[in-house]
Amino acid sequence: MGELVLLERRDDGVAVVTLNNPKVNALSQALLAELRSVARALTDDPPGAVVLTGGERLFAAGADISEFGGASEARAIGEGFHIALDAVAAIPRFVIAAVSGYALGGGCELALACDYRIGSERAVFGQPEVQLGIIPGGGGTQRLPRTVGVSRAKEMMITGRQVKADEALRIGLLDEVVAPEAVHERAFALAAEVARGAVAAQAMVKQAVDEGTETDLMSGLMLERGLFERVFSTDDSQVGVRSFLANGPGKAEFTGR
Secondary structure (H helix, E strand, C coil), X not given: CCCCEEEEECCCCEEEEEECCCCCXXXXXXXXXXXXXXXXXXXXCCCCEEEEXXXXXXXXXXXXXXHCCCHHHHHXXXXXXXXXXXXXXXXXXXXXXXXXXXXXXXXXXXXXXXXXXXXXXXXXXXXXXXXXXXCCCCCHHHHHHHXXXXXXXXXXXXXXXXXXXXXXXXXXXXXXXXXHHHHHHHHHHHHHHHHCCCHHHHHHHHHHHHHHCCCXXXXXXXXXXXXXXXXXXXXXXXXXXXXXHHHCCCCCCCCCC
């Protein structure tokens, strides 16, 4: 799709999105524009699953501070972040962040926009914007408390401290921690496993959770009822039910339709 964000569609149904902006993978406005285009392409033509990754030492260091200025620049930067990261969150497939190193500021916010986060033992997260006298502008004030809880999120953002992998796992910022050399292997293996499943049903699970948790319980339950009815119009629902009745669980071969 471009030079700053690389897209590879693998034969196993996994799409790999790689941030490619040396030296620190700064999330410049140009990179965010490419990321938005990649995310929309993956929404229009979904793969089986997505792995989003960056550099070995730096997943992403955050916004390109050289682009900062006054309020007008902040408005454009905030809009660029929100549009791109919302597009990543909206991909109707399981999106796994594979984080090898530092994910700070906008890099942490990008990881939070993914559905699942696998980190190296060397991974470090943080929202250090307050140390520049500013606040997170790429969704951190909203996605971080929904992930780690309100008080912990406030403490992290108000102090600007960095969180290492073991703590990130403990508070729910990471879902798995593996050895540095195993991050991509584990992410690709999980993504390939997901890609072999009933991806249409998976997309509805994601929609139900994402939209349902943003509303009240009764509205969420009504959303679930509608999606539960709709999923029975998919080919995979028929394949899955027939396979279960004939062969027991876990034997169905889904087509993704």
